[in-house]
Amino acid sequence: MSVARFPDGFLWGTATAAYQIEGAVSEDGRGPSIWDAFSHAPGKTYQGHTGDVACDHYHRWPDDVRLLRELGAPAYRFSIAWPRVFPEGTGAPNEPGLTFYERLVDALLEAGITPFVTLYHWDLPQALQDRGGWSERSTAEAFARYAEVVTRRLGDRVRYWITHNEPWVVAYLGHYLGVHAPGMQDLPTAIRVSHELLVSHGLAAQAIRAASSQAVVGITLNLSPVESASDHPDDRAAAQLFDGLLNRWFLDPVFGRGYPLDVRERLAPYFDPPDTDLPTIAQPLDFLGINYYAPAFIRAVPQEQNPLGLAQLEPKALADRGYQLTDMGWPVVPEGLEHLLLRISREYAPRELFITENGAAYPDQLVAGRVQDDQRIAYLAAHFAAAYRAVRAGVPLKGYFVWSLLDNFEWAHGYSKRFGIVYVDYESLSRFPKASFSWYRDIVARNALVEG
Numbered sequence: 001m002s003v004a005r006f007p008d009g010f011l012w013g014t015a016t017a018a019y020q021i022e023g024a025v026s027e028d029g030r031g032p033s034i035w036d037a038f039s040h041a042p043g044k045t046y047q048g049h050t051g052d053v054a055c056d057h058y059h060r061w062p063d064d065v066r067l068l069r070e071l072g073a074p075a076y077r078f079s080i081a082w083p084r085v086f087p088e089g090t091g092a093p094n095e096p097g098l099t100f101y102e103r104l105v106d107a108l109l110e111a112g113i114t115p116f117v118t119l120y121h122w123d124l125p126q127a128l129q130d131r132g133g134w135s136e137r138s139t140a141e142a143f144a145r146y147a148e149v150v151t152r153r154l155g156d157r158v159r160y161w162i163t164h165n166e167p168w169v170v171a172y173l174g175h176y177l178g179v180h181a182p183g184m185q186d187l188p189t190a191i192r193v194s195h196e197l198l199v200s201h202g203l204a205a206q207a208i209r210a211a212s213s214q215a216v217v218g219i220t221l222n223l224s225p226v227e228s229a230s231d232h233p234d235d236r237a238a239a240q241l242f243d244g245l246l247n248r249w250f251l252d253p254v255f256g257r258g259y260p261l262d263v264r265e266r267l268a269p270y271f272d273p274p275d276t277d278l279p280t281i282a283q284p285l286d287f288l289g290i291n292y293y294a295p296a297f298i299r300a301v302p303q304e305q306n307p308l309g310l311a312q313l314e315p316k317a318l319a320d321r322g323y324q325l326t327d328m329g330w331p332v333v334p335e336g337l338e339h340l341l342l343r344i345s346r347e348y349a350p351r352e353l354f355i356t357e358n359g360a361a362y363p364d365q366l367v368a369g370r371v372q373d374d375q376r377i378a379y380l381a382a383h384f385a386a387a388y389r390a391v392r393a394g395v396p397l398k399g400y401f402v403w404s405l406l407d408n409f410e411w412a413h414g415y416s417k418r419f420g421i422v423y424v425d426y427e428s429l430s431r432f433p434k435a436s437f438s439w440y441r442d443i444v445a446r447n448a449l450v451e452g
């Protein structure tokens with residue numbers, strides 16, 4: 001038997017996001033977001049699913065805080081819906097929106113749980129999209145104002161702030177592949193948006209710090225080790241480019257190095273970000289949040305097929321290579337997390353790191369009120385062990401958030417993918433803690449992973 005004991009004070013937690021769990025999309029003055037528009041447009045999400053009701057967390061949050069208390073994890077990451085606070089993105093704040101989050105934060109603190117607040121988890125007010133969305137500098141400025149207003153209200157009780165969740169996903173899935181809101185398919189826009197998101201991160205970090213002297217400020221990036229699909233030089237070059245687009249394009253400017261030159265040259269024909277914005281992006285970072293699910297396996301494709309000349313290996317190809325896949329078709333590669341943490345720590349020396357999301361979707365079955373999700377337990381155990389090895393090697397990892405507390409609206413996949421450690425019956429909206437919930441509760445209680 002082996003015991004992997006984590007450092008004292010390690011912040012175990014779970015994570016959620018507003019649009020994925022709240023529902024109540026037109027209550028108490030909330031304005032529409034781009035995800036309302038996108039999910040209601042025909043053919044955009046699995047069977048037309050929307051976040052209209054989701055987990056009804058907006059009404060059932062006291063139950064969810066009770067679940068968190070039962071879990072006993074010291075931290076909880078959630079996001080604030082910008083359109084609840086500013087229904088039109090700008091203008092006067094909507095008091096009931098602020099009150100909702102204030103009550104949630106108070107209940108968490110009362111339960112002894114440290115809140116980690118994400119300010120942008122993809123639900124841009126539609127009114128701002130109508131004026132050009134993240135392509136426009138005015139959206140970044142509105143974001144900073146929103147950050148300031150929220151921090152003024154909650155900053156005496158909330159210390160940990162995350163400006164953005166996964167700007168790569170917002171830029172590329174939302175504006176180049178078009179599979180996320182706002183559903184655009186335009187490479188120059190995607191690159192411009194990636195830059196504006198980074199600028200808005202910098203502006204918001206300044207605004208948060210101006211509003212609260214005790215704020216601890218970070219950003220969450222989705223990072224992955226990138227593997228070449230073969231030794232062929234074309235595949236290797238494509239993998240190098242993808243590493244640049246996914247990882248270095250965001251890490252380098254945030255850590256004060258400007259954009260990586262190889263990627264910049266490649267993207268310049270589409271959009272070349274101005275150097276004058278670099279100091280704004282490079283605000284001091286108290287911590288870096290990493291969302292890790294799987295490595296990326298990249299192969300070269302003809303440029304006629306897509307302008308970047310690369311593609312990810314399909315799930316079938318990964319399965320043929322012997323990888324286990326989750327219900328998302330993502331390969332299970334726990335060592336990828338260890339390698340990623342070591343690399344980030346070596347190359348960027350962040351002050352502190354948090355895994356702000358990690359978890360897996362499996363086709364869970366509710367049988368007599370129980371869900372025996374052994375695959376999820378195995379996935380998490382292997383990833384916790386990988387994180388532990390990185391901690392032992394000196395990586396300043398301070399906490400780990402499991403995605404997710406609840407099964408929820410998995411974006412374009414609707415409710416067809418279940419990531420929760422709590423099962424949600426979408427008919428009755430009842431919650432059923434899965435086997436992984438009890439398993440995780442034990443880990444949190446011991447602050448250790450016991451194996452064998």
Ligand code: FCB
Binds near residue numbers: 020169291410411
């Ligand atoms: C991440 C998102 C999160 C969730 C997981 C599965 O990309 O940040 O909202 O959907 O993937």
